[in-house]
Amino acid sequence: MERKVKTFALICLIIISSTFLSAQNQDSTGTAKKLLRLSLKDLMNVEVVTASRKAEKYSEAPANVIIVTSDMIKKRGYMNLTEVFEDLPGFDFTTKVPAGEYTSQVIFRGLTDAGQTKLLIMVDGIVVNNISNGWLTATSYDIPLSDIERIELVSGPGSSLYGANAYAGLINIITKDAFKNTDKNYFIDADITLGENSTVAPQIFTGYRFDNGLSVQLAGRLYTTDGDHGKGRPDPGNYFHNNYEPDSVLTTEYGNIVNETVNGRTKYISDGFDNYINDFSLRGKVNIKDLTVGFSYWHRDEGLGSTLVGYEYFSNTPGIKHSLEQGGLTVYANYESQLTDNVFSKTILHHRNTTELPGTGFTYTYKFQSVDNGINPAVVDKRKSYSGKGSETRVEQQVNIDFTKDHNIVLGFLLEERNEEYYGISLGPEQDAGSTIIQSTFDSEEKSVQPVYFRQNAAFYFHDELVFENKYRFTAGLRYDYNNASGGIINPRFALVGSPYKNLTAKILYGHAYKAPTVFELFDEWAGNEDLKPQGIKTAELELSYLLSDNMSIKGNYYYSMLDNLINITENPDPVAVPIGPNGEHETYYQNVGSTNLSGFTFSIMQNVYDNLSYSINYTGTIGEDGSEIDNVARHKINFTCNYRLWNMLNINLRGNYVGKVKAPLLNRYFQPKTTATIADVGYDYVTADDPNGYIPDHFTLNLTLRGENLFGENVRLVPEIIVRNLLGTEYFTAGRQLIMGVRPVDEIQSSIQNPEGYNPAYHPQPGREILFRLVYNL
Numbered sequence: 001m002e003r004k005v006k007t008f009a010l011i012c013l014i015i016i017s018s019t020f021l022s023a024q025n026q027d028s029t030g031t032a033k034k035l036l037r038l039s040l041k042d043l044m045n046v047e048v049v050t051a052s053r054k055a056e057k058y059s060e061a062p063a064n065v066i067i068v069t070s071d072m073i074k075k076r077g078y079m080n081l082t083e084v085f086e087d088l089p090g091f092d093f094t095t096k097v098p099a100g101e102y103t104s105q106v107i108f109r110g111l112t113d114a115g116q117t118k119l120l121i122m123v124d125g126i127v128v129n130n131i132s133n134g135w136l137t138a139t140s141y142d143i144p145l146s147d148i149e150r151i152e153l154v155s156g157p158g159s160s161l162y163g164a165n166a167y168a169g170l171i172n173i174i175t176k177d178a179f180k181n182t183d184k185n186y187f188i189d190a191d192i193t194l195g196e197n198s199t200v201a202p203q204i205f206t207g208y209r210f211d212n213g214l215s216v217q218l219a220g221r222l223y224t225t226d227g228d229h230g231k232g233r234p235d236p237g238n239y240f241h242n243n244y245e246p247d248s249v250l251t252t253e254y255g256n257i258v259n260e261t262v263n264g265r266t267k268y269i270s271d272g273f274d275n276y277i278n279d280f281s282l283r284g285k286v287n288i289k290d291l292t293v294g295f296s297y298w299h300r301d302e303g304l305g306s307t308l309v310g311y312e313y314f315s316n317t318p319g320i321k322h323s324l325e326q327g328g329l330t331v332y333a334n335y336e337s338q339l340t341d342n343v344f345s346k347t348i349l350h351h352r353n354t355t356e357l358p359g360t361g362f363t364y365t366y367k368f369q370s371v372d373n374g375i376n377p378a379v380v381d382k383r384k385s386y387s388g389k390g391s392e393t394r395v396e397q398q399v400n401i402d403f404t405k406d407h408n409i410v411l412g413f414l415l416e417e418r419n420e421e422y423y424g425i426s427l428g429p430e431q432d433a434g435s436t437i438i439q440s441t442f443d444s445e446e447k448s449v450q451p452v453y454f455r456q457n458a459a460f461y462f463h464d465e466l467v468f469e470n471k472y473r474f475t476a477g478l479r480y481d482y483n484n485a486s487g488g489i490i491n492p493r494f495a496l497v498g499s500p501y502k503n504l505t506a507k508i509l510y511g512h513a514y515k516a517p518t519v520f521e522l523f524d525e526w527a528g529n530e531d532l533k534p535q536g537i538k539t540a541e542l543e544l545s546y547l548l549s550d551n552m553s554i555k556g557n558y559y560y561s562m563l564d565n566l567i568n569i570t571e572n573p574d575p576v577a578v579p580i581g582p583n584g585e586h587e588t589y590y591q592n593v594g595s596t597n598l599s600g601f602t603f604s605i606m607q608n609v610y611d612n613l614s615y616s617i618n619y620t621g622t623i624g625e626d627g628s629e630i631d632n633v634a635r636h637k638i639n640f641t642c643n644y645r646l647w648n649m650l651n652i653n654l655r656g657n658y659v660g661k662v663k664a665p666l667l668n669r670y671f672q673p674k675t676t677a678t679i680a681d682v683g684y685d686y687v688t689a690d691d692p693n694g695y696i697p698d699h700f701t702l703n704l705t706l707r708g709e710n711l712f713g714e715n716v717r718l719v720p721e722i723i724v725r726n727l728l729g730t731e732y733f734t735a736g737r738q739l740i741m742g743v744r745p746v747d748e749i750q751s752s753i754q755n756p757e758g759y760n761p762a763y764h765p766q767p768g769r770e771i772l773f774r775l776v777y778n779l
Helices: 002-021 030-036 070-076 081-086 519-523 676-682
Strands: 064-069 091-093 106-108 119-123 148-155 169-175 186-195 199-209 215-225 248-251 255-258 277-288 291-303 323-338 343-362 384-404 407-421 424-427 452-468 472-483 487-501 504-515 535-549 552-564 567-571 588-592 596-610 613-623 636-646 650-659 699-708 718-725 733-735 763-765 770-778
Touching (some): 070 148, 070 636, 070 650
Parallel strands (some): 119 169
Antiparallel strands (some): 091 106, 199 215, 277 291, 343 384, 384 407, 504 535, 596 613, 636 650, 718 770, 733 763
């Protein structure tokens, strides 16, 4: 019912706006057409703001920067940020969308952790990572795409400007200032996407400017689908198919009791996994002169997908929830002022919260599930669910000073207060999302108080840029962060950017970054470690780009990163010092595991062959310490896009992704050779791949977007689109997301083992061919 109400509300908003504005609409396509005619040489002069916290030419930015424009998002048919990242160098994925409680499990430059806390994501400079756990968010359908001007990806350490989480890199989503450089006073862009599995996804971007200059703009999105429930996806190890409930069930009332049987065998577990999506987001801002006030609201309600093994959890059984529910709200005020010709000031005040709602959770097959065996009194399902929220209030002041045209500085400070909650984990009745009292704590079922941690942060940053000989730019900067929990830390940065020869740009970059341990890493009941220290990284890189002509460019980048105090889940080295719990708690847990290094190389080429034909190709190679491969990361990846405009009426876009074979961790036993020693170590015989060699197989996928333009005449702005994901129907799966891999018992003994080793599958089956139809209306 809630889904239908949201859909109806968005459609009504589209109709009302359309009716009100249609009589007054002005032509607003001129700017877009100019952008389409830009040569690659012109694109080098497009301004970016993330690399230095100030506007500068893309080619002069003191960082490895990649831009994804709104035109690229439109032509390529991207539906979420995960799809955007798949086409960019440096990204690997384990889970995608929906991806369980952590959102998409992204690996960037060979670096990740639970929920990817080493990659910072911002919208207009305001961080959107989960507050308590630092997880990367906004990678599903919980963010509008219609109001995005561009996405700026900065690879490499960014803590010298942006603090924690900007460890491997940072992403800044720049939203449109809809009334800048235009005379129009109103607009509406709307689209609706329809597809298989009851997929319905309306989206709107609208705005109005009053006579006094006050402007209002709003972007909203709803994405709903029943999902394919994982059926028809590749599952050779039967992690989600052909499974039965265990022979006995652990109950809190009667201990272990015999499970129910049907025709002499325990009940069949429904095949597949729940991957429905019901995401809603709304973003808006009001601007008057130098002041902007805005907000962003999002709510995610999704199935947990393939993140938990299907033989140990009810992942697709009707009537048993297997779901994630999260939300967030940000409100902000941004005041920018050109104090003098040489001094620019920017003040930002924001408050935000992120929430894990009690709808997040699952039900075990081997304990706390309903049983009516005819011997013991019947017991009911007791669902394990999670709840927690974090809040953050920050004030930040930045000043940019241009001493001369060749010398400028950026300096600023921020003060921040955060409330971080560790999960309230309940068993049975869902807890009150607005309370820190857990009425039925997992797994004691007693009342307890949810822990809340109060953090105060302060930071100061300073960056100095000097231009000499009119072609070289030297940047030096640092940031000092102080946290009442982890103390102070300094992160420096240096960059030299220049053009020693015509059309050749060289960048020499060096920077430090850090990431403090999250509440999840400190206090998780299975793997937490309160003694963790912040981890650090130092990265040096060299980038060369060459403009072969106004319409063809090549770029190469090599980086080398040194990591220390790296936080990883690893085996318990001393069970006496850290006792192992009755259910295997702390058999493995988060630890600072010393130092390592990794390196990588990217090469890209872009060309506008003709006015109506363009392409881009990028290659990424990633190498671990001493030339070794990195767990869950492909050493070789190639992405390409090709865009062709036919008869000025049909835009054809092809996107291809080749992912080389991926090294599986040793604990991912499905892909490792099986021996009598490994069977003895696990404690039972188990399933492996047909020819396990330590690798997840490579794969190639192709995506197609057909966009009809001017099909009904130039004055009719109705644009139909067909989006085909995985055009070739490639059967493939991605790597298991964590080290605690499920080891599936063989069929004959599967149901007799009450609690198999591990709770994450060895792989995540990906969908086959998907076809979506989208209708776009621009007024």
